[in-house]
Amino acid sequence: MSTPKQVLEMARKHGARLVDIKFVDTFGTWQHFSMPIAELTAEVFKEGIGFDGSSIRGWKSIESSDMLAMPDPGTAFMDPFCSAPTLSLTCTIAETGTLEPYPRDPRGIAQRAEAYLHKTGIADTAVFGPEAEFFIFDNVRYDSKANGSFYEVDSGEAVWNTGAEEMPNLGYKIRHKEGYFPVAPTDSQQDLRSEMVLVMEELGIKVERQHHEVATAGQAEIDFRFDSLVKTADTMMLYKYIIRNVARKHGKTVTFMPKPLYGDNGSGMHTHQSLWKGGKPLFAGKEYAGLSQMSLHYIGGILKHAKALCALCNPTTNSYKRLVPGYEAPVNLAYSARNRSAAIRIPTYSDNPKARRIEYRPPDPVANPYLCFAALLMAGLDGIIHKISPGKPIDKNMYELSAEEHAKIPQVCGSLAEALDHLEADHQFLLQGGVFTADFLEMWIGHKRREHDALRLRPHPYEFFLYYDA
Numbered sequence: 001m002s003t004p005k006q007v008l009e010m011a012r013k014h015g016a017r018l019v020d021i022k023f024v025d026t027f028g029t030w031q032h033f034s035m036p037i038a039e040l041t042a043e044v045f046k047e048g049i050g051f052d053g054s055s056i057r058g059w060k061s062i063e064s065s066d067m068l069a070m071p072d073p074g075t076a077f078m079d080p081f082c083s084a085p086t087l088s089l090t091c092t093i094a095e096t097g098t099l100e101p102y103p104r105d106p107r108g109i110a111q112r113a114e115a116y117l118h119k120t121g122i123a124d125t126a127v128f129g130p131e132a133e134f135f136i137f138d139n140v141r142y143d144s145k146a147n148g149s150f151y152e153v154d155s156g157e158a159v160w161n162t163g164a165e166e167m168p169n170l171g172y173k174i175r176h177k178e179g180y181f182p183v184a185p186t187d188s189q190q191d192l193r194s195e196m197v198l199v200m201e202e203l204g205i206k207v208e209r210q211h212h213e214v215a216t217a218g219q220a221e222i223d224f225r226f227d228s229l230v231k232t233a234d235t236m237m238l239y240k241y242i243i244r245n246v247a248r249k250h251g252k253t254v255t256f257m258p259k260p261l262y263g264d265n266g267s268g269m270h271t272h273q274s275l276w277k278g279g280k281p282l283f284a285g286k287e288y289a290g291l292s293q294m295s296l297h298y299i300g301g302i303l304k305h306a307k308a309l310c311a312l313c314n315p316t317t318n319s320y321k322r323l324v325p326g327y328e329a330p331v332n333l334a335y336s337a338r339n340r341s342a343a344i345r346i347p348t349y350s351d352n353p354k355a356r357r358i359e360y361r362p363p364d365p366v367a368n369p370y371l372c373f374a375a376l377l378m379a380g381l382d383g384i385i386h387k388i389s390p391g392k393p394i395d396k397n398m399y400e401l402s403a404e405e406h407a408k409i410p411q412v413c414g415s416l417a418e419a420l421d422h423l424e425a426d427h428q429f430l431l432q433g434g435v436f437t438a439d440f441l442e443m444w445i446g447h448k449r450r451e452h453d454a455l456r457l458r459p460h461p462y463e464f465f466l467y468y469d470a
Contacts, residue, residue, distance in 0.1 A: 004042045016087040017086070021034070026368070026443075037087065053066070058104060072091065080203070093108060107234075109371060110371075113229060114228070122384055122385075131271075134243065136247055137153045138154050138251075139152075140152070149460075156188065157216065157218060176264045196242055203238060205235055214264075219264075219267065229377060233369040258365070268330070269365040273376060274358070283298070283358065288346075295356070296390055298384055302360060305379040308425075312368075313360075314412070315448060316364075320414060320415050332411060342393075342398065
């Protein structure tokens with residue numbers, strides 16, 4: 001759907017009785033409210049829909065909380081998870097009176113990043129393709145209070161259930177780090193993932209593949225086709241919505257937490273990127289691994305700002321339980337062809353110039369996709385504008401280097417606190433073109449520091465194991 005008229009016709013054709021208004025909050029969660037379909041008119045797309053934004057995390061204070069949700073007709077779909085026929089629309093947020101974009105709206109930030117790209121004249125399209133991993137669990141329990149805390153997740157295919165009295169226990173449990181590509185019955189979730197894929201396709205998401213991932217206990221990956229920055233972020237929100245609701249329909253629960261299990265692989269969101277102009281790929285050339293000089297400068301920008309990017313691409317304390325040196329985690333700030341031990345990999349599956357791209361491996365799927373993709377684009381553009389060299393590629397397995405060799409390679413941040421310090425010191429590249437604002441970044445840093453402190457100040461259950469009888 002590209003026009004309000006087409007959206008209204010779609011609603012009529014499908015007998016929609018309600019319209020669901022969705023928007024993303026600061027930290028990447030979809031929020032919504034619904035109205036009778038009669039309230040949706042062509043004027044609404046121009047004038048917006050008023051709502052109270054005072055309770056949205058990181059948004060307006062109560063004395064100036066009136067906001068407008070501006071529906072994007074290109075995002076319309078019939079919501080398959082509502083019992084009454086419901087049309088869904090994703091919105092950008094605007095100020096009342098002026099209709100000016102709200103500076104703290106993540107979707108608006110991503111739109112401004114695309115506008116800034118156009119303004120530079122470097123390219124007209126930034127293409128993004130995320131590979132998000134997640135876990136499908138059968139049960140989750142957790143609590144944290146003054147006198148105790150715990151968490152527990154469970155999965156019927158988890159290795160810790162080899163001795164469970166399941167009456168009968170048929171075995172076929174996945175050992176740690178052995179979940180990559182086994183067939184059924186070891187892979188117990190093929191049909192569930194396939195249902196997720198089919199719902200995605202019904203709603204216009206072009207899926208490339210689905211499979212079990214490396215970890216035990218239901219780690220999965222579903223990859224969808226790349227698109228422009230804002231469209232890909234929109235798709236990422238719909239992707240999460242579908243996965244969670246299909247899982248719930250079958251009595252299961254999904255988490256995109258980067259590291260829900262100790263001692264097994266975490267979940268990443270490797271992010272493929274390229275720039276295009278006039279329908280032509282700009283990252284293909286005759287430099288290293290078939291790249292252009294422009295793409296090498298783009299890599300240089302990302303590597304220069306990588307530690308600051310961590311605060312937006314790896315925005316939780318849990319993120320840094322995945323990004324741990326010494327394990328097979330994308331912590332090494334280097335680039336290389338095919339090499340998965342580098343933070344930036346150059347895929348070499350095809351020699352077609354249209355397939356030439358870079359893959360930034362540190363991000364995780366808890367990141368707000370609008371902020372993550374916008375920040376990556378701004379870092380890459382800074383590299384192009386200032387001709388930042390990425391240095392020489394490292395075509396070695398960096399997980400097997402000596403300690404002396406490894407010490408020479410810079411690494412991503414080791415904690416959320418460190419990432420926030422780097423963002424506070426290095427954020428001018430994000431402010432170019434008014435894409436991010438100083439006010440937004442100050443709010444983000446303050447909120448995330450409170451998150452970090454909330455965990456830092458709490459006793460950890462494992463500390464009792466280590467120290468209770470000391």
